[in-house]
Amino acid sequence: MPKKATRTKRERDPAATRQRLIDATVRLMVQQGFSGTSVDQICRDAGMTKGGFFHHFENKEALGLAAVEWWGRMGTALYAEAWQDTSLDPLKQLHRMFDIMAGFKRRSDEAVVCMVGMMSQEMSATNSAFQAACARELNLWTENVARMLTAAKKQHQPKTKFDPMQVAWFLNSLWQGSMLIGKTCRSQELIRHNLKLARNYVDGLFQAN
Amino acid sequence: MPKKATRTKRERDPAATRQRLIDATVRLMVQQGFSGTSVDQICRDAGMTKGGFFHHFENKEALGLAAVEWWGRMGTALYAEAWQDTSLDPLKQLHRMFDIMAGFKRRSDEAVVCMVGMMSQEMSATNSAFQAACARELNLWTENVARMLTAAKKQHQPKTKFDPMQVAWFLNSLWQGSMLIGKTCRSQELIRHNLKLARNYVDGLFQAN
DNA sequence: TGATACATACCGACCGGTTTGTATGCCCAA
DNA sequence: TTGGGCATACAAACCGGTCGGTATGTATCA
Numbered sequence: 001m002p003k004k005a006t007r008t009k010r011e012r013d014p015a016a017t018r019q020r021l022i023d024a025t026v027r028l029m030v031q032q033g034f035s036g037t038s039v040d041q042i043c044r045d046a047g048m049t050k051g052g053f054f055h056h057f058e059n060k061e062a063l064g065l066a067a068v069e070w071w072g073r074m075g076t077a078l079y080a081e082a083w084q085d086t087s088l089d090p091l092k093q094l095h096r097m098f099d100i101m102a103g104f105k106r107r108s109d110e111a112v113v114c115m116v117g118m119m120s121q122e123m124s125a126t127n128s129a130f131q132a133a134c135a136r137e138l139n140l141w142t143e144n145v146a147r148m149l150t151a152a153k154k155q156h157q158p159k160t161k162f163d164p165m166q167v168a169w170f171l172n173s174l175w176q177g178s179m180l181i182g183k184t185c186r187s188q189e190l191i192r193h194n195l196k197l198a199r200n201y202v203d204g205l206f207q208a209n
Numbered sequence: 210m211p212k213k214a215t216r217t218k219r220e221r222d223p224a225a226t227r228q229r230l231i232d233a234t235v236r237l238m239v240q241q242g243f244s245g246t247s248v249d250q251i252c253r254d255a256g257m258t259k260g261g262f263f264h265h266f267e268n269k270e271a272l273g274l275a276a277v278e279w280w281g282r283m284g285t286a287l288y289a290e291a292w293q294d295t296s297l298d299p300l301k302q303l304h305r306m307f308d309i310m311a312g313f314k315r316r317s318d319e320a321v322v323c324m325v326g327m328m329s330q331e332m333s334a335t336n337s338a339f340q341a342a343c344a345r346e347l348n349l350w351t352e353n354v355a356r357m358l359t360a361a362k363k364q365h366q367p368k369t370k371f372d373p374m375q376v377a378w379f380l381n382s383l384w385q386g387s388m389l390i391g392k393t394c395r396s397q398e399l400i401r402h403n404l405k406l407a408r409n410y411v412d413g414l415f416q417a418n
Numbered sequence: 419t420g421a422t423a424c425a426t427a428c429c430g431a432c433c434g435g436t437t438t439g440t441a442t443g444c445c446c447a448a
Numbered sequence: 449t450t451g452g453g454c455a456t457a458c459a460a461a462c463c464g465g466t467c468g469g470t471a472t473g474t475a476t477c478a
Contacts, residue, residue, distance in 0.1 A: 014427065033331045035244035039464060050465080052428040060464065111334065120393040121330040122242045125320065135394045166402045169390065170383070173403050177326075177386025181378065184329040184343045193375045194382050201410065223453065248438065259439080261454045269438070 018056050020046045025067040030115050033122050034064050034130075064119070065133050071115040072137040083144050090151035091206065097145070098199045101175065102192055111183035112191060117176045138176075142168045149202075156206040167205070174198055227265045229255045234276040239324050242331050243273055243339075273328070274342050280324040281346040292353050299360035300415065306354075307408045310384065311401055320392035321400060326385045347385075351377045358411075365415040376414070383407055 024045035028037045039060050043053050057063040076083075082096035104112045116137045123130035142165070149164035174194060182191040233255035237246045248269055252262050266272040285292075291305040313321045325346045332339035351374070358373035383403060391400040 017427080031334050033242065033244060035242060036331070036335070038462080040462085049429050051430060051467085051469095054465070055427060113334070117389060118330045120389055121327045122245070124393040125240050125322075126245070131393055131395075138390055138394060166406065169399050170403050170406045173386035173390050173399075174379070174383045175386065176389050177382030177384065180326055180329050180385050180389065181347055181382050184333040184340055185347060186340075186344070190378050190382075194379050197375065197379045204413070226453080247436075249436080258455050260442090260456070263439070264453065 014056070017046075017048065017052070021048060021053060021056060021063065022067050022070050025063055026071060026115060029064065029067060030113055030118065033118060035122065039063075061127070061129065064123075065129060068116060068119055068130070068133045068137065072140065075114075075116075075137070076140065079141075079144070083148070089155060090148045091156060091203070093148050094145070094152070094202055095199065097148075098195050102195050105188050105191075108188075111186070112179055112188060113183055114176065114179050117179060120176075121180075138172060142172050145171055149205075152206065158205055159207055160205070162205055167202075171198055171202075223265070226255075226257065226261070230257065230262060230265060230272065231276050231279050234272055235280060235324060238273065238276060239322055239327065242327060243269075244331065248272075270336070270338065273332075274338060277325060277328055277339070277342045277346065281349065284323075284325075284346070285349065288350075288353070292357070298364060299357045300365060300412070302357050303354070303361070303411055304408065306357075307404050311404050314397050314400075317397075320395070321388055321397060322392055323385060323388050326388060329385075330389075347381060351381050354380055358414075361415065367414055368416055369414070371414055376411075380407055380411075 021042065024042050025037070028042060028045060039050060039053060042063070043050055046053075053063075057066065079097060079100060082093050082100055085093065085096075088096070116134050119130055120134040120138070124134055125131075146164040146168035149162075149167055153164065175198075178191045178194040182188055230251065233251045234246070237251060237254060240246075248259065248262060251272070252259055255262075262272075266275065288306060288309060291302050291309055294302065294305075297305070325343050328339055329343040329347070333343055334340075355373040355377035358371075358376055362373065384407075387400045387403040391397055
């Protein structure tokens, strides 16, 4: 009997391995930041060794950038339900987005955080690659919100003049700041309140219908 | 001949030395974060050696906490003009505060940043001393703003019901997020716009007079 | 078909340099 | 002369990154 073909098959799946490294990176860096997380630690967490790691990524920075990019893609996917349903009244789209954001709370002991916001604070002043990557993600979010606001202006009477892009940046800033403070003050209630006020603010831009 | 009454001396001034260390820490950590800044670097920047440093501070963490505290005191002093002039209409106090915030822009190549916000993002998930210190500073700001909002409610007809504390947290979040995004997107214009919208928001809470 | 050659995935020891922190002693003011 | 302010020298751990090697999959061709 010839050797069984493919016994047990040693899980040789580079794409999955790469993703495991990214997952571990996100998990750790969202807690400890970039400088606070070592490559050894990431490897341990991903069940991988340093040698293997450097086969997949040129250096630690490349991994960090990949993690930021992945975070952005994941975020976009989470918002997709609200952003992409163009059949919906744009104001309702925004409402749904706020609901999604309010639902981000995970286990009660875990803060709602944004890796992009964290990397922004830690890295963007000294590392222009991170700065650019984070700026790209922040822009993406803002442009989506601005698009909905612009659409809303066409369907509803704005109560006063406003620039959708400016308001979108306003909301993005509020959101990033909410997560920052919510984490530090250990209050997810704060985030909910801020989201409620933001929702009222957006509604207040338009005539009551 | 007794020694000349000590002049030219080698500036033996421990309080000033300590402050030099704190100044250097703020300068560096506001750029590179806590983990990204080494004690050696701080000592070099402060014109001091490691031995001297550890005479003044128990460890790096203690220095970081002292720097956060100092940042808070400095901030409070900067806002004092707006916060402490109780003869002023509280709404005018808030306006003056927004003006102060808008004036924080330094040289055009330097972003407006907040050390408390940065340390919040980097440290508060893993280091409870930092978390507590940052939370304290954030609370202080919020309470001052809430105080003015409460006073404003008494002197002006609020257009709708609102909780001063909630609105104050809203404004604090917006402010922290504005600095975060302003830094990463390299736009101080964004901060100005956000402050203008915030000002309008606050004004909108009250009846036009 | 199956031997050979090569490419890819991964391992783990190791390197030079940097990190925080300590041990110790000099110097100057009171 | 004594003690606090500061410098020098050093320790021990840790860092990002390299390197030689091995295991595994795939293309090639007799």
